[in-house]
Amino acid sequence: MGVISIIFTAMLADNIVLSQFQGICPFLGVSKKSDTALGMGFAVMFVMAISSIFTYMVYHYILIPVGIEYMRTMAFILIIASLVQMIEMVIKKYSPTLYTSLGVYLPLITTNCAVLGTANSAIDIGYNLINTFALSIATGVGFLIAIFILSGLRDKIDKTDIPKCFKGFPITLIAASIMALAFAGFSGMFS
Amino acid sequence: MEIIKAMLLPAGIMLGIALIFGILLVILSQVFSIEKDSKTEEVEKLLAGSNCGGCGRAGCASFAEALIKGEAEVSECNSTSKKNKEQISLLLGKSGNIGEDTVAVVHCNGGNFALDKFEYQGYGDCKSAQIIAGGTKECPVGCMGLNTCSKYCPYYAIEVNQDGYAEVNKDLCTSCGACMSNCPKSLITRIPRSAPIYIACSNNCKGKDVRSICTHGCIGCGICERICPEKAIKLVDNLPVVDYSKCVGCFLCVEKCPTKVIKKH
Numbered sequence: 112m113g114v115i116s117i118i119f120t121a122m123l124a125d126n127i128v129l130s131q132f133q134g135i136c137p138f139l140g141v142s143k144k145s146d147t148a149l150g151m152g153f154a155v156m157f158v159m160a161i162s163s164i165f166t167y168m169v170y171h172y173i174l175i176p177v178g179i180e181y182m183r184t185m186a187f188i189l190i191i192a193s194l195v196q197m198i199e200m201v202i203k204k205y206s207p208t209l210y211t212s213l214g215v216y217l218p219l220i221t222t223n224c225a226v227l228g229t230a231n232s233a234i235d236i237g238y239n240l241i242n243t244f245a246l247s248i249a250t251g252v253g254f255l256i257a258i259f260i261l262s263g264l265r266d267k268i269d270k271t272d273i274p275k276c277f278k279g280f281p282i283t284l285i286a287a288s289i290m291a292l293a294f295a296g297f298s299g300m301f302s
Numbered sequence: 303m304e305i306i307k308a309m310l311l312p313a314g315i316m317l318g319i320a321l322i323f324g325i326l327l328v329i330l331s332q333v334f335s336i337e338k339d340s341k342t343e344e345v346e347k348l349l350a351g352s353n354c355g356g357c358g359r360a361g362c363a364s365f366a367e368a369l370i371k372g373e374a375e376v377s378e379c380n381s382t383s384k385k386n387k388e389q390i391s392l393l394l395g396k397s398g399n400i401g402e403d404t405v406a407v408v409h410c411n412g413g414n415f416a417l418d419k420f421e422y423q424g425y426g427d428c429k430s431a432q433i434i435a436g437g438t439k440e441c442p443v444g445c446m447g448l449n450t451c452s453k454y455c456p457y458y459a460i461e462v463n464q465d466g467y468a469e470v471n472k473d474l475c476t477s478c479g480a481c482m483s484n485c486p487k488s489l490i491t492r493i494p495r496s497a498p499i500y501i502a503c504s505n506n507c508k509g510k511d512v513r514s515i516c517t518h519g520c521i522g523c524g525i526c527e528r529i530c531p532e533k534a535i536k537l538v539d540n541l542p543v544v545d546y547s548k549c550v551g552c553f554l555c556v557e558k559c560p561t562k563v564i565k566k567h
Contacts, residue, residue, distance in 0.1 A: 169319065173315065173319075174315075177311060177312075177315060179311070179312045179315065182312050182315075182316060185316060186316065186319060189316070189319055189320055189323065190319075190323070193323035193324075193326070193327055196327055197326075197327065197330055200330055200331060200334040201334060203334070203336065204334045204335075204336050207336075211364075
């Protein structure tokens with residue numbers, strides 16, 4: 112598969128949240144307002160991109176030569192956790208407003224299955240470094256698209272009259288599932 | 303030997319990676335450190351530090367920041383002691399209302415002496431029982447004693463006692479408000495910590511109606527109002543209301559109340 116095909120598949124056809132159902136926690140938790148959703152999307156994209164490079168290099172240059180590929184889950188979690196800590200420090204210093212609005216969800220990217228999932232799928236499919244990087248950036252952009260659309264939807268939903276039993280999370284989940292159905296229309300388009 | 307090598311090598315490599323990242327994080331934390339406003343830290347130290355959320359903010363740290371910015375009043379925090387609140391006001395260069403030192407109190411002493419509408423055999427607590435026909439007690443505002451309040455109290459200050467109603471331990475209570483916002487009967491309010499008495503009933507009905515459903519309820523006779531030498535009690539809607547600025551703690555009302563609804567604090 113060419114790089115272009117990888118990018119568009121990861122962004123649309125195989126969207127990490129809407130098709131692979133990973134990373135739903137920040138997807139539902141931070142999508143209340145559009146600006147925090149945007150900030151969160153960019154943070155996840157950044158973490159995914161950088162961690163994919165590091166995990167690729169650690170896997171291929173340390174774990175495989177020593178023969179301990181089975182340690183990859185532990186090693187990846189180590190790397191991702193440290194990277195998220197660093198990014199948290201940078202955000203705290205350069206944008207305190209973004210830091211306070213993301214709140215607890217920023218460290219939650221550490222345990223976000225989307226980041227670990229992307230790293231693992233890149234290894235499993237066996238991409239080289241360029242393809243891995245393309246995959247992770249595109250996955251991050253896909254996450255950004257999904258969370259941004261949902262935040263816009265939630266903004267509109269807040270202004271309408273929803274039956275009491277659906278208010279809050281139920282209607283959000285329904286909206287997200289309809290989004291997932293819509294994105295299923297992309298399947299098979301780019302391969 | 304081989305096995306030890308197979309165990310030590312991965313462990314060693316993991317440790318190595320962890321050490322590298324750890325050192326990197328330490329270095330970066332110095333590079334990216336921000337100067338925390340020392341004033342904020344001082345204010346934060348004086349606050350109660352329980353992160354109860356009673357002020358409506360995310361925690362003591364954000365309340366301290368709001369205080370510094372001038373977006374919040376010191377009186378909004380019920381948990382901090384009066385002494386500390388005065389110090390915070392001094393630090394902020396403000397004078398003014400810092401609020402009374404308050405505690406929570408449950409306005410009911412019915413418990414096992416109040417008649418039950420039905421026996422609740424179900425999952426959950428007062429909140430769940432309330433959903434079924436308005437609660438287990440005949441009295442619409444009676445304490446059901448199913449422990450919702452004690453579950454929410456972060457200080458273990460409120461408990462259902464042996465007589466079946468909830469009681470606040472005033473030494474442990476910090477007036478954070480967790481029990482107040484969670485009691486489905488809205489039985490808990492704040493009174494000054496130094497208050498000598500409180501009214502242990504919330505039922506607005508009169509005389510016979512109350513007696514028929516609870517032997518410990520206020521019958522609205524008005525003896526307390528007539529007998530108070532300071533005119534600190536008024537009967538409003540068949541329930542006594544105490545003006546704590548006038549009450550001196552003579553306990554005449556406690557003695558004369560026929561149903562013993564007025565209690566010593």
